[in-house]
Amino acid sequence: MGRLEGKNCIVTGAAGGIGLETTVLFAREGANVLMSDISGPSLARALAKVKELVPRAEKVETKITDVSNESNVKAMVEHLDSWGGVDVIFNNAGIMHGDDADAIDTPEQIWDLTQAINVKGVWFGSKHAVISMRKHGKKKGSIINTASVVALVGSATPQLAYTASKGAVLAMTRELAMRHAREGFRFNALCPAPLNTPLLQDWLGDDQAKRHRREVHFPTGRFGEAIEQAQAVLFLASDESSFVNGTDFVVDGGMTRCYVTPEGAPTEPPKNLAR
Template identity: 90%
Template sequence: MGRLEGKNCIITGAAGGIGLETTILFAREGGNVLMCDISGPALEKALAKVKELVPDAKVETKITDVSKESDIAATVAYLDSWGGVDVMFNNAGIMHADDADAVDTPEKIWDLTQAINVKGVWFGSKHAVLSMRKHNKNKGSVINTASVVALVGSATPQLAYTASKGAVLAMTRELAMVHAREGFRFNALCPAPLNTPLLQDWLGDDAAKRHRREVHFPTGRFGEAIEQAQAVLFLASDESSFVNGTDFVVDGGMTRCYTTPEGPPTQPPKNLAR
């Protein structure tokens, strides 16, 4: 028996990065997975990779725009035919290249970011709960992708993204309290910057921007999507049955490390107050 044997799972933003790696793990652990993303071609390419790695995977795809409640409702309704939602991974999100500071972030970029990163999580959580209730589930797991920038300031300006992830964190905590007696757990995954296409596209060829990110890692490297997926698998499984309302930080120690512009010190600065 796999750790998710027989569980019906929805993963948004499943065509790449954390979403794709999580799909592969869920499939290996016996989950029935509905991969959702806004791009049909990207989904088909991702599904082919899943099938290659897990030939007997019980996985389907559905094009979903998480910023539209009608899309989320239709996606969850499709999973209802499988027996209802057991695991909802609200992972879809964007970090737009034009996202900047309070002065330079265009309003349309702010609105787009909130629509996908915040409303998408709200819609996903709402319809997951409705499905769990409809099918008389006495337990269920909802995992929402937040970020370490919901806990600490970003090294580079990305105000819309940072604000959206702070909202995800706050929303997840409240949902965890509201639905705990129903057996529905809500946890927020807080990744550090990862070696994913989303971040690499945003960093581009800007060496200074890249350096401002990398120096904050005690490990000296970005995290990998698979390292986040393994945390999501734990939160989705019954192994985490008493884990609820957490800011589940998977960052290689980034948020616990004192740093300088040159990177984490190997020895404490001599003038550091004791």
């Protein structure tokens, strides 16, 4: 028996990064998984990758979803009605726009876009997951929302809209955890450090000064890897975390406890990270 055997799970932002790695782990642990993302071609490529890595996966399907649109999210969640309703949702979809800056230079439309995806998307996902869990008589469920370490500490590089959105996710997750605890529905916020994902690497680009301002705060001397976050999500989704609720689940390599990187710290990720 896998750790998620028979559970019906949704992963948003599943076409890459943490979402894709989480989908692979969920499928490997026996879950039925609905992969959601806004890009159809990216979803198709991600699904092919999952099938390659987990050829015996019971059920893995895709659904194109704009998480900032409530009717899209409602349709995504209701896709699982024929499966028996939602057991786990990982509200992971989010953006960090290249034009996001400080209070002076962040365009209003970038602020609004970031809040719509990063905050409203989590709200809609949480709302309709709870509706589904109640509808199908679930006695327990796990909702995991992707926040960030910048919800806990200031960002070394200005990204005001993103930082504000992740603070909102953290606060919202805490309140939802208290509201639904007696129903057996757990809410936890994953707080990753900057990761070696296309989202961050595209944003950093070739700006070595911007990159260094981030790397210097890692005791490990490196960015995290998406698989390291996915393993934390798997724990939060499983019954092993049955008494974990309302947490800021920080997976940051010690970043939020470190002032500067110790001299001689490694700079490459370990080679034995299990997928």
